[in-house]
Amino acid sequence: MGDATSTNTSAQSNDKDNGKLSDLHQPTTFITGHNSSGQAIVQSYNPFQWRPYDDNKLAFAVPYTTSRCPPDLNNDTDLKLHQSLISTPDKLGLVNPKGTVLRCVDFAPGYACGMHRTQSLDYGIVMEGEVDMVLDSGERYSLKRGDVAIQRATQHQWVNKSDTKWARMMFVLQDCEPLVVGGKQMGEDLGTNSGLPPSNN
Numbered sequence: 416m417g418d419a420t421s422t423n424t425s426a427q428s429n430d431k432d433n434g435k436l437s438d439l440h441q442p443t444t445f446i447t448g449h450n451s452s453g454q455a456i457v458q459s460y461n462p463f464q465w466r467p468y469d470d471n472k473l474a475f476a477v478p479y480t481t482s483r484c485p486p487d488l489n490n491d492t493d494l495k496l497h498q499s500l501i502s503t504p505d506k507l508g509l510v511n512p513k514g515t516v517l518r519c520v521d522f523a524p525g526y527a528c529g530m531h532r533t534q535s536l537d538y539g540i541v542m543e544g545e546v547d548m549v550l551d552s553g554e555r556y557s558l559k560r561g562d563v564a565i566q567r568a569t570q571h572q573w574v575n576k577s578d579t580k581w582a583r584m585m586f587v588l589q590d591c592e593p594l595v596v597g598g599k600q601m602g603e604d605l606g607t608n609s610g611l612p613p614s615n616n
Contacts, residue, residue, distance in 0.1 A: 434465035436474045437521040437581035439543055444478040446494070458494075463519060466504065468610040472523040477501060482514040484590075508614030509605070510535045515589045522546065522575040522582045529606030530572045534616055535588045537566035544582030547574040568594045568601055590616050 432441050441462050448458040463476035482496040500507055510516060510533050522528070522544075530551060539548075541558045548556045551570035558564060568591060575582040594601045603614055 432465070433462050434467065434474070435463070435521070436465065436467055436471055436523070437583070439521060439581050439583055442476075442478075442519065446479075448491070465521075469526075469528075472526045473528065474521040476519040477504075477507065477516060478519065479517045480507070480511050480514060482511060484513060484515075486514075505612060508603075508612050508616075509533045510588050510590055510603070510614035510616050512614065512616035513590050515587060518586045518588065520573075520584050520586065522573065522584070524580055525575060525578045527574040528572055530570055530604075531606035532568060532570040532601065532604040533566075533588060533614065534568055534591060534593060534601070534603045535566075535614075536568070536591045537564075537589070538587045539564040539566060540585045542583040542585050544580055545576045546582050546584060547576055548572075549574060570604065 435441055443460055443462050445460045446458050447455055450456050463478060465474045465476045467474050480497045480500050481493055482500065483493075486493045500511065507516070509518075509531075519542075530549070541560050541562050543560060545560075546558050548558055548564050549572040557576065573584070603616070605611065605613065
């Protein structure tokens with residue numbers, strides 16, 4: 416049992432699924448910490464907060480971010496930096512400079528995002544459905560539930576293969592040093608329909 420004085424019970428409220436567009440499960444973020452005796456507790460738990468994009472065919476939730484490497488957990492410094500960042504959501508691009516972003520993405524049936532590239536090392540895990548990873552070389556791979564894509568600052572696109580069901584992926588995006596290939600710096604390219612500001616990393 417968690418410490419009732421520090422646990423946020425707002426996860427029990429519906430609030431129209433906090434902007435969720437899909438019919439998939441509404442996930443919850445559980446953030447741990449310590450009580451005054453040094454024992455582990457859950458400091459807060461809250462349902463994902465979703466933001467729609469591209470005519471409600473795409474939805475993002477950002478359960479957590481870090482803004483330093485390594486992050487500083489003392490005095491909840493990391494928590495305060497995260498709260499400050501997400502309190503102004505238009506400030507956060509796909510990548511958080513010198514930090515990380517944990518982002519959940521729901522794709523509508525048949526949806527294909529624009530070809531794009533981030534200056535980051537990303538771990539993408541398929542949580543629900545089946546998603547095609549399309550690369551600018553023309554290569555195309557089908558990822559099923561549990562499959563993982565390690566995106567190393569490459570130009571890519573995600574396509575929900577189903578015409579009837581939503582798909583979901585979870586991403587961890589980590590800022591990286593500028594990548595140079597064949598003498599050309601491979602910077603961020605947001606494509607045409609991200610709806611996000613540049614990362615400026």
